[in-house]
Amino acid sequence: MTFADLLHARAQGPAAARTVFTALDADGSPAAELTAAELDLAARTLAARLRTVAEPGDRVLLPALPELGFPVAFFACSYARLVAVPTPPIRFGRSGADRYTRLVAICQDCAPAAVVVPEGQARVVAAAWADHPELAALQVVPVAGPVDREPAAVAAQRVDAEPAALPGAAAGPGGPELAAAAAQRVEAEPAALQAGAAAGPGGSEPVAAAVQRVEAGPAALPGAAAGPGGPGPVAAAVQRVEAGPAVLQAGAAAGPGGSEPVAAAAQHCEPMPGPDPAGPEELALLQYTSGSTTQPRGVMLSHRALLANQEMLRRHFAVEPGNTLVSWLPTYHDMGLCLGILQPLYSGAQAVVMAPETFVMRPERWLRALSGRPGAMTAAPDTAYAWCTRRTREAAKTGLDLSGWRVAITGAEPIRPETLRGFQSAFGGCGLPATAATPAYGLAEATLFVTSSPADAPPTVRSYARDALAAGRAEEAAGVELVSCGEPAPGVEIAIVDPATLHVLPPRRVGEIWVRSPANGTGYWGRPELSRETFDVRLKSHGRGWLRTGDLGFLDGPELFVTGRRKDVIVVNGANYHPQDFEVLATAAHPLFDGELAVACWTGERVTILVEAADRTDPGALTTAAAAAVRAVTAELPVDTEVVAVTRGRIPRTTSGKPRRHECARRFRDGEVPVLTRWPQRKRLPDTG
Structure with missing residues (x-):
């Protein structure tokens, strides 16, 4: 069975004349349809x-x-x-x-x-x-x-x-x-x-x-x-x-x-x-990774893997022909392809799509597309929900009916508790159910879907001790709030592994997330050695067939909590810190940094947090904001830290919008990032001209 077989069968069936895809124009009006x-x-x-x-x-x-x-x-x-x-x-x-x-x-x-x-x-x-x-x-x-x-x-x-x-x-x-x-x-x-x-x-x-x-x-x-x-x-x-x-x-x-x-x-x-x-094992798709920590690689996905992942999505989210999936995500992104294009055809649901730039310019167009649709479903990264919250004015909410919004998948990057709360607060008055937000975890190497929270329950947020997390233990206490990404999809196994010993770690211990799934890819195109190290890996006492994700996290009961990327970890005095620990504290420290993109990276002597800001912001005000951010970070993390405000749009990103942290650190060290201000002001500011 392939997607061509599935499409051909639907085209010969009783629903042949039923609209499958509708494209919206920049104003949010239907511009094109396909049965x-x-x-x-x-x-x-x-x-x-x-x-x-x-x-x-x-x-x-x-x-x-x-x-x-x-x-x-x-x-x-x-x-x-x-x-x-x-x-x-x-x-x-x-x-x-x-x-x-x-x-x-x-x-x-x-x-x-x-x-x-x-x-x-x-x-x-x-x-x-x-x-x-x-x-x-x-x-x-x-x-x-x-x-x-x-x-x-x-x-x-x-x-x-x-x-x-x-x-x-x-x-x-x-x-x-x-x-x-x-x-x-x-x-x-x-x-x-x-x-x-x-x-x-x-x-x-x-x-x-x-x-x-x-x-x-x-x-x-x-x-x-x-x-x-x-x-x-x-x-x-x-x-x-x-x-x-x-x-x-x-x-x-x-x-x-x-x-x-x-x-x-x-x-x-x-x-x-x-x-x-x-045949089911024939190659159907090369899904290139976004390249947040490495150069893009082509994940080889078979017809079997694509269809297996679509069945997981259909079963977990109970997708039916009466549902509508609304997507603005790029089709070259695994989430945009699998949920916006493949799932509608697989499940018989209808799809409504719009260009990514339509969402970026007018995020309320996305909400309008979801308004008044019973059983509506969508997916987006955490930053998209935060963007909606910040950019949608009260006047634009008039007439919005989000009561039918059943599933709002959030994933593709760290899921922030403050984003979930802010979005619910902003749109709860429009009927948005408290159970709509559905945190999930997935990656291109596993086609997409790996774990998800239930589609009919509010998100789970727990607090863990910061010092314990830095030591690799998850101990519930006041400190770092983490969002549960739920339980594995049917047929998927998760193991938390010590990357040095390759032994499975007990619950509440932080390690590398390994996945065994029928939807795993077969390797990276043209990279046999790297493929052997990443796909179909043998796990001691658990056999072969495991995918090394490069992500870090832990299991608390059956639920997965993701803490970051292994290659992004900042090690200071033997303790492990994730960039998000610094970024969240810095952007919450001052209104000028609220909602801005921040990237924390090790620059050789200290942790440098780059925060984007508008060029025309008063330099004195920016310096005050940077100083406040340093105080907020160092009050929680015992690490030498500096905060640097940089011109908006100059932090390098992947095609899916994730910051390229290592490239960002290189550009900063080489003086390629225009600096607006920094704190402490240890050095002369580089020329921004």
Whole structure:
């Protein structure tokens, strides 16, 4: 079983015409939709194009495509037995020598055969990549754009009001609309069955023939009316495919400067009739890690691992067809891919997606997308909930109904108790259930999901003695508040291991988190030695099959508490400190630092805490804030500490927004980080110009 098999089955089933994906625009309004039948046909069509330039097992880059291009491209790879490689979006016009650093590194690592780009951008991409040999060698294959059509309810109203306005061939930017779609919308309204023709490069087709073909198979039923501007490119592709393969000639895809060069072999592609048979252990996905402590690595995930993790998610969170999963997370992030794209298709739920920048600019758009939806589910990192709390004004909460928000997964980074409390306080008045927040733990090397709190209970927060934690023991006492990440998913085993002796530690002892799961990856692409050290490791007295996560934590009863990353630990006088210990104290010490990104790192002589701040903040006020932060930290931690305020946006981050601590320390030591002020003022301030 693969995701292509699953999609094909849904497209042939009773829910073929049910909307699976809805994309929202920057204003939070529906901009595109795909039913299971439309998604299946679009994926089969793109799969046929991809198979003309790539062989089964080849890697294909999938940038974060606009709106609904990504699910089409991902499932097309599954159809064609190609390995999907999600990457950040293709950006143009940005200055700097590192514009293509990550993309080039991925190409050097996995040698992809092709890249899928939005329709209309192949020519621009080819020109921009001409000076980069690793990128210029890729076959550029366009995916059709979003389904630009109005909701079926609106279409029905328009049909009742003005049936004559629905001709058999409604022209649009991607070509004329298949007359069969119009016939389907008017539901046998005679005026809609006028003798128009769906024009294509190969000639025209009578409406009656189109109607007969519609009745023959559900895959050709778009199920909704075209908008005032005609159908968008994906809708047009869905509607035009059966009119003749000549319509899909790659050489005739118009670009900004005329016809656009697309993989020539993709001409005259019939949609694949169905998925190519694939074994469960075949590679389905290369999920590149975000690179918070190392260079990005491609985690090899099989069809078996992907499906196993989706079943864990479905069972633990009781996902049903009536649920709606709302996501703004990037599709190149494991949480965004697994929860925003794969789980809706796996469980039969509906998905509502929006661009990450929409959330960043107007976080209330995310809340609006969740408002009024019974059984709504979503996932985001801790910082996203904190961002919502800070940025959503009282006026924007008017009319918000969050009473149906059943699951709000929080993970991907340290989960802060103050974030959970602040979010509940900010939106409890909008009906947000106290049980919605659901802390969880996972990582790309295990596909995603490892542990989670119950979906129907408030989060568990416990306090542990700071000195004991520094010594590797978890003793309940006033000190450090930690959030429980819950119990392992069904079929998953957790062990806390001494990384030096490789012995399992008893409960409430801090060690490395090891995971044994059917969803574990098989290794890192092209790194056999590192793979042997990380995946399928033998644990004394517990056999093989364990994944070393590199994360630290402990078990308190059956619940997992995560304390940090092993590579981030700061050792001072034999005691272990986690960067978060310093960061939380520093940002809570003064209003100017509240909510700002902070990174603590060892800079050779002391712990340096870098805190981002606005450039225009009064220098004297910033110095006061830095001094307050130093006092707050040293009152709790017996470590020589300095606090440095730096320009916002200058702390290096991964593609998923996590701080790159070791790179941050290097840049600071090398004087590459613009300093606004510091305390104590031991040295002359570096030149910020």
